[in-house]
Amino acid sequence: MKYKSQQVAYWFFALCMLLFALQVVYGFIMGFARIGMDGLHEFIPFHTARAVHTNLLVVWLLTGFMGAAYYIIPEEAQRELVSVKWAYVQLISLALVGVAAITGYHFNIWEGRKFLEIPRELDYLVVVNVLLFLGIILTTLFKGKRQTTTALVLCMGLVFAALLYLPGMIWFDSQVTDSFFRWWVVHLWVEGVWELIMGGILAFLLIKLTGVDREVIEKWLYVIVGLTFLSGILGTGHHYYYIGVNKIWLVVGGVFSALEPLAFLAMALFAVYMYRKGEKTHPNKIALFWTIGASIVSFIGAGLLGFAHTLPQTNIYTHGTLVTAMHGHYAFWGAYAMIVLAIISYAMPNITGRKKFDNFNGHLAFWLSNIGILGMVVALGVAGVVQVYLERRLGMEFMVAQEEVKIHFVVMLLCASMFATGVGLYIYEFFKFGRPTDEALAKHDEPELIAVS
Amino acid sequence: MLSKSQARAFFLGGTLVTFLAFIGLTVYSFMPSNDQSNHHLIDEQVIRGKHLWETNNCMGCHSLMGEGGYYAPELTKVVDRKGEPMIKAILQSPVIWAPNGRKMGPYEMSEEDSEAMVAFFKWVGQIDLNGFDRVVSPLAKDKANK
Structure with missing residues (x-):
């Protein structure tokens, strides 16, 4: 760690871990409800559990991105953060808004718009919070000694993410218009600007972990984010097939969303190629596993599984079924959860000064969580296909079909237990690192890369 | 071989073109004559x-x-x-x-x-x-x- 202010990132990462753990707990509540074990219904009905589960996902990922930015930007800009005090104010206010929103969901206080359930009053606080965050990060970057492509792409993603939050705050009388602009937020975040953030973090990690020349990595970063926007912006159309807008989206959405896997394929090839091209090796194997893993799993989860039901001819049957849940779980895990866990794994030894680079628990956490979620995704996929067949092809009633797919949720819960064990181990290892220490500053920024013979 | 400035041009150009097309299609979708x-x-x-x-x-x-x-x-x-x-x-x-x-x-x-x-x-x-x-x-x- 070169700059003392990078220690701020630790507290964002710590909040991330707590929110992630809570998200998994609410996931279990939903899973058990699906097999008929809904004893908590009176206190946490399904729609509360769902809103908490999905909103916690968004919040812990955003908290992770913010922590990543607080760690990466000082190092890229070669200066301390302009204000550590305001960064802590931002963290505490973010946590308070999150707690208020989640508490409200248990008392029927929400907007009830999928992924954007947070009440309007809290929306304004989110805007203030994000403006504060961007103010700190952008001022640091532009007052710094250099503005690298990696830092610019990361910041561009963060600024666009903030701007795209605004269309979700407009009230529309029409459910069609409401849904249309809700996707401006949700789709353009996860299949657009968040990929810029992912690309920025990935480029930073590859520069640090492989020793490949920055110019080479950043050139390909431009190509990847170019492919992302080229396909992703008009790919929004795959959400517009069947919500009551013009048929032109069947063509536009179909063509461009079919191209979306290219960006993820490029990202996977990019990461693997840079790793192989690297002539030096970094001792932080855990961070390397999460980094390369993120690029590969995001291609499978977001790219391939998304492609599997993105064409309108297929989507007419899968739209609004568990097939979407299957794709959603693996896409969010691969593209965003894993990259956040990667930057945390990379940053923690540098922030705390404890060089736990390559330990058994760390590897076990990686494999248990990855195998567990793969099992969950397969179970959800089978449930989704069965649902489509029974409900959409044979014309069974929704609840009759749901009864038939119950068994797949038992399998999913078993796999989720493995996943949760992996996640729990990761969180345990995180807190075992201890607190940030100034001693870490006195040491080298990070271990010397070792030449591969 | 692709240079970094060409890669940047691809990113900025591609983004601008698709963004403008997206805005145009949005306006088209909400024209009263296309209301469904x-x-x-x-x-x-x-x-x-x-x-x-x-x-x-x-x-x-x-x-x-x-x-x-x-x-x-x-x-x-x-x-x-x-x-x-x-x-x-x-x-x-x-x-x-x-x-x-x-x-x-x-x-x-x-x-x-x-x-x-x-x-x-x-x-x-x-x-x-x-x-x-x-x-x-x-x-x-x-x-x-x-």
């Missing part, structure tokens, strides 16, 4: 129904036009399938509604609110969903064909 939602039929009742739909987070369990929680039935054509009296009875129920095991809380809606919800569902049920309405609700289709 019967926007002119949205009245105070429908708006009130939409507000109730959101403030009770119905989408957290049900889905509408294929969007929602996939935990409870899709409601795009619910008026065709269940009829107004049953929908109102469920919404006004003082006890948990759980005909197939999965529970829906007692919303105890007033007559006015439940009528607004029905008006909202009726409006949604008339939207041209590019064929999805026939797939998602075969029962409604059968009823329409009789």
